[in-house]
Amino acid sequence: MxxxxxxxxxxxxxxxxxxxxxxxxxxxxxxxxxxxxxxxxxxxxxxxxxxxxxxxxxxxxxxxxxxxxxxxxxxxxxxxxxxxxxxxxxxxxxxxxxxxxxxxxxxxxxxxxxxxxxxxxxxxxxxxxxxxxxxxxxxxxxxxxxxxxxxxxxxxxxxxxxxxxxxxxxxxxxFEALTYTEVKNKLSEICDGENVKIDEGSLGLIYESSGGSMRDAISILERVIITYLGEEITEEKCSKAIGVTSKVLLKEFLEIVKGNKISEGAVFLDKLWLDSLDIEKFFKDFAKYIKDLVLSQDMDAEEGLKMIGNVFDSLNKFKTEEDKRLLGYVVLNSLIKKTKKEEIVYKEVVKVVESSKPEKIENSSEKINISIDDIKNKWTEIVRSAKSEKMTFSAFLMDAVPYKIEENNLYIRFNSNLFAKEQMETEYYNNIFQDVVERVVGVKLRVKYIFKEEKNETRKKENDFTSQLMTYFSEEN
Missing domain, CATH: 3.40.50.300 (P-loop containing nucleotide triphosphate hydrolases)
Incomplete structure (x- = not known):
């Protein structure tokens, strides 16, 4: 034997x-x-x-x-x-x-x-x-x-x-989970002993699938070797053998999204379905792929985070949908339409709505009967409601706390995450959040955002928050 x-x-x-x-x-x-x-x-x-x-x-x-x-x-x-x-x-x-x-x-x-x-x-x-x-x-x-x-x-x-x-x-x-280098070195040693040629990408896929377990990594490697007995093992072959989405496919899909090619994207998803690939798992792998690009600074953080948010928003809203190909179309549409056009369209809608209002919050002189303690007491509910609108709010509001109310303005303070503050200040997120606050507390307030840290800490905190946010989305997966 x-x-x-x-x-x-x-x-x-x-x-x-x-x-x-x-x-x-x-x-x-x-x-x-x-x-x-x-x-x-x-x-x-x-x-x-x-x-x-x-x-x-x-x-x-x-x-x-x-x-x-x-x-x-x-x-x-x-x-x-x-x-x-x-x-x-x-x-x-x-x-x-x-x-x-x-x-x-x-x-x-x-x-x-x-x-x-x-x-x-x-x-x-x-x-x-x-x-x-x-x-x-x-x-x-x-x-x-x-x-x-x-x-x-x-x-x-x-x-x-x-x-x-x-x-x-x-x-x-x-004992702790092993690092990529530790697992890679052992797998390379085994491949040398078994006269198996394997590329770096394959070793990376095996490590990610093993979760840092050497025993699991070796078992996965053995399965791949048996599948392609006598052949050189490439990342494409390895991903197919262990059921992991290849980076070639992920890169191809990213180009489709960036190019706003919705018809080509539908054909791409149809091919995944015909090849019996798990559509939902593909999009979760795509979100991880985007996270890695952001952390390696190969993609703009704001662009990448929006894509990740759109993926999980759509997957969450349609999580009970049995037709996964249909789910794929929904996520595709969300990625292309939202990443490229959502803010432009939303701004136009806001202009129309605002022009039709008889008065705006900032022009109102009526004294609002609500205290900052009232806001604090309902803060958990506000965050929960905001998350139901956009999952990214859960990450943006991790570090946020209600600070004060002055002249119908609710001030939200960020202690260290400048990136989150800047995102909340965009018209897109701020308008959604103001509506959520009004719905929960029953009072119209103009929401403003302040930052506690000094300017020279800006870049460090931004990077720290990006890392936290990426971790958050990994845990959501």
């Missing part, structure tokens, strides 16, 4: 672990100086090396040739058995399927027996947070006074579900 790539390339010593340099350094020092704890807690997302590190501790403790060391020989009987999972003194328990008190009581009874072949018995309890309350209590008693020949290593993706009394008896290490 063919060995999976993840098992084939599992690290055989600490030098082969990707990332987690601080944790690796500490564990190596513990082994080399024989200062091991009786219990460890490894927490972090899946596939980042928790169980692998636990097995390396077992190997480092029980190597017959090199003794207790961070560099096991990988040749002796104990090392080989640990690698293939047959070492009798390494006991791995999956708490997700063995949650009960009986399993822990059985463990408690057996730990008093001396190791059969090694120096110490190593108990690895994976997904330990899945244990029942009774099992946790039994485990706690075992951890209080374990035999000298036993080491417990608890692994979990949800440390907040573990009793504090358990955590306090362990040395805790928090």
């Amino acid at each position: 063919q060995t999976t790539l993840y098992r084939k390339y599992r690290p055989k010593d600490f030098s082969e672990i990707a990332g987690e340099s601080d944790i690796v350094k500490t564990l190596k020092n513990s082994l080399d100086n024989d200062r091991l704890s009786h219990a460890y807690l490894f927490s972090g997302p899946r596939g980042v090396g928790k169980t692998t590190s636990a097995r390396l501790i077992a190997k480092g403790v029980n190597c017959l040739k090199n003794g207790v060391s961070s560099t096991p020989c990988n040749e002796c009987e104990n090392c080989r058995e640990i690698d293939n999972g047959s070492f009798i003194d390494l006991i791995e328990i999956d708490a997700a399927s063995n949650r009960g008190i009986d399993e822990i009581r059985e463990l408690k009874d057996k730990i008093n027996y001396q190791p059969s072949k090694g120096r110490k018995k190593i108990y690895i309890i994976d997904e330990v947070h899945m244990l029942t309350k009774e099992a946790f209590n039994a485990l706690l008693k075992t951890l209080e006074e374990p035999p000298e020949h036993v080491i417990f290593i608890l692994a979990t993706t949800e440390p907040d579900k573990i009793l504090p009394t358990i955590i306090s008896r362990c040395q805790r290490y928090d």
